[in-house]
Amino acid sequence: MKLLLHCCCAPCSTSCLPALRGEGIEPDLFWYNPNIHPYGEYSLRSDSLIKFADNENLKLKMIDEYDLRVFLDAVLPETGKRCQKCYSLRLEKAALAAAQDGYNAFTTTLLVSPYQDHDAIKRIGFDAAEKYGVEFLYRDFRPFFREGQQRARTAELYMQKYCGCIFSEEERFHQKGKKQLNINIDEHPKKEAVPANDDHIFQRLELITGKEGLEKLKNTKVLVFGLGGVGSWAAEALVRSGIGKIGIIDSDTICASNVNRQVEATTLTIGKSKVRVLKKRLLEINPACEITDWNELFCREKASVFDIASADYVIDAIDSLPHKLDLIETVCGAGVTLFSSMGMALKIDPSLIKTASFWKTTDCPLARLVRQGLRKRGFSSDFTVVYSAEKPLHAKDAASAPCEKPANGSVVTVTATAGLFLANLVLRDITGL
Numbered sequence: 001m002k003l004l005l006h007c008c009c010a011p012c013s014t015s016c017l018p019a020l021r022g023e024g025i026e027p028d029l030f031w032y033n034p035n036i037h038p039y040g041e042y043s044l045r046s047d048s049l050i051k052f053a054d055n056e057n058l059k060l061k062m063i064d065e066y067d068l069r070v071f072l073d074a075v076l077p078e079t080g081k082r083c084q085k086c087y088s089l090r091l092e093k094a095a096l097a098a099a100q101d102g103y104n105a106f107t108t109t110l111l112v113s114p115y116q117d118h119d120a121i122k123r124i125g126f127d128a129a130e131k132y133g134v135e136f137l138y139r140d141f142r143p144f145f146r147e148g149q150q151r152a153r154t155a156e157l158y159m160q161k162y163c164g165c166i167f168s169e170e171e172r173f174h175q176k177g178k179k180q181l182n183i184n185i186d187e188h189p190k191k192e193a194v195p196a197n198d199d200h201i202f203q204r205l206e207l208i209t210g211k212e213g214l215e216k217l218k219n220t221k222v223l224v225f226g227l228g229g230v231g232s233w234a235a236e237a238l239v240r241s242g243i244g245k246i247g248i249i250d251s252d253t254i255c256a257s258n259v260n261r262q263v264e265a266t267t268l269t270i271g272k273s274k275v276r277v278l279k280k281r282l283l284e285i286n287p288a289c290e291i292t293d294w295n296e297l298f299c300r301e302k303a304s305v306f307d308i309a310s311a312d313y314v315i316d317a318i319d320s321l322p323h324k325l326d327l328i329e330t331v332c333g334a335g336v337t338l339f340s341s342m343g344m345a346l347k348i349d350p351s352l353i354k355t356a357s358f359w360k361t362t363d364c365p366l367a368r369l370v371r372q373g374l375r376k377r378g379f380s381s382d383f384t385v386v387y388s389a390e391k392p393l394h395a396k397d398a399a400s401a402p403c404e405k406p407a408n409g410s411v412v413t414v415t416a417t418a419g420l421f422l423a424n425l426v427l428r429d430i431t432g433l
């Protein structure tokens with residue numbers, strides 16, 4: 001196959017090349033990256049790719065234009081959605097070059113990064129391919145990321161410190177500020193984290209599940225609706241349990257009153273989108289996990305967005321009653337296995353958390369309301385729930401938090417336990433343990 005490989009930088013190209021060569025493909029390289037600023041940084045990266053092409057004896061085609069204005073015209077004023085526009089600019093140019101120069105297909109090294117929006121790159125790649133009448137060779141190169149970065153260091157290729165554009169450089173500046181703040185608070189700052197050897201992160205799990213079980217977990221897709229005190233822990237436990245594909249869905253931003261019980265909530269993440277913060281954390285745990293995030297609230301009208309029928313399991317950790325009813329009906333209607341969390345507010349004893357058939361729960365006010373709501377809708381199917389058999393405590397007065405929703409007291413020891421129970425239901429169902 002005659003393949004044109006769009007290269008975002010030399011280290012990512014180092015990661016992708018062995019995978020392509022493993023398939024017997026010797027690509028030609030292509031450089032067009034108007035997203036890299038300022039010019040000094042642009043030169044360092046383009047020179048480094050020239051060095052990589054020389055080292056590997058590969059042909060390199062360069063559109064060596066420092067197109068800062070083209071980039072800004074594409075991404076302004078909506079800088080919040082800039083990455084997708086940035087991918088389009090680069091992939092369309094690659095598709096056009098591939099079509100004009102008689103290549104069978106093109107692909108991109110952007111597909112190796114666990115920090116980019118992988119699904120968006122895939123979609124935009126296929127769109128560009130259709131537009132220019134050339135094939136897009138989609139590959140998930142992410143499992144090769146860390147090893148490639150190591151090889152690039154050894155080859156003394158230039159290793160960039162930020163994604164590329166001035167906005168990503170600004171974000172790095174703010175991150176540095178936060179790190180500095182941590183160092184001031186912590187008199188014994190921790191050493192830089194050492195990336196794990198990806199082959200070994202599930203070693204202890206495999207001793208329980210065996211190779212076959214681990215493989216099944218890797219091939220399983222789970223959707224987690226609601227990333228509060230229950231759902232966020234369920235998502236974390238699923239990724240730590242080797243689930244290969246996960247969708248996380250929540251429309252909220254993090255607020256101060258979430259910090260006592262939600263994985264993604266810390267004093268440094270207040271004001272940020274829950275799904276974005278959690279996705280970043282989950283990718284740090286397992287960069288090879290395919291994670292799709294939706295900053296959305298589930299409702300029946302939007303159900304098709306989440307492609308529920310393609311999932312093996314759905315975890316319902318939604319607390320809003322109408323949306324919970326919609327989700328239960330939709331998932332059961334699609335014939336997908338549902339594990340649903342009932343109410344964990346105003347409970348203090350994690351040892352009273354149980355799993356049961358939905359219709360057999362006791363002492364759970366939320367389950368009672370869900371039963372009433374579902375009966376009214378004529379729903380009678382069964383599914384498994386995690387609930388607390390503890391009688392609810394009486395709420396005490398507390399200073400009101402600047403969250404919009406009416407608040408109920410809850411503790412992490414209970415909510416996290418419920419989340420772990422939900423993840424464990426998935427784990428045991430898949431492995432049969």
Ligand code: SF4
Pocket residue numbers: 035036082083084086087163164165166167168
């Ligand atoms: S952060 Fe990276 S991918 Fe997003 S716009 Fe900037 S350079 Fe492009």
